[in-house]
Amino acid sequence: MDDTPTDAEVACFEAGIKFGSLYHQFAGTPVSPESAPSLETAMEESIENQPHCTEVSVDVKTDALAAALEDAAADYTELTGRFLEVEIVVEYEGQEVLTRMAMEDGYPLMQVVSVRGPDE
Template sequence: MAMHDPAQKYFNCTERDRAVFEAGIKLGTLYHQYVGVPLNLSNVDALERAMEGSLRVQPFVTDARVRIDRESIHKRQGVYKYITLYGEMLDVQVEVTYGSVRVRARLRYVEDMDYPLMYVEDVREG
């Protein structure tokens, strides 16, 4: 059982299940919160840091990394010199630790699926 988790009693699952669940929630939240935000090359660094910061303050997150594809910004800037963020531009890693389990999950565009996929990269126990 994870220490200091008042919600633990509501979860009928293992620490591993909960860690994976938490990682998925973090990626889904990030995706749906930020897709559509206006950006250009002048604010892309700040947006990456803000996204990382919003992940890091969530429960059980031990690390986060966000990269936005700058080439997409170059290609799509219109007459007003900005675009909106879309899922295919994101490469996100989040690490969640729950109890003795550490999960690394990822959101990135998978070209052969033509889809911004959220998936579990690694699970370590102990």
């Protein structure tokens, strides 16, 4: 039995590493509706630096931020998964993996959306 991971499995693993890095690096960052665009850019550009990462799209949900701040004493809050929608594309040895993070049942769920090989 060959336990060597397939190229598709390695690509999925790489995508998981990118999501772990993105989420745990930026969770807790102070954010406001005004600072959200610059934070989106910083998150995208930092993760795109990683090997095999070809595209990162981060959307900080400013409407949700504004709603969370309506009754708050401060004019910022800490970044959590409930304020984020993220897509990451990883390519490894001809395999392209599209991953996405969105809230599901109150939890920021990170999932593989698709895996495509060179012939697909």
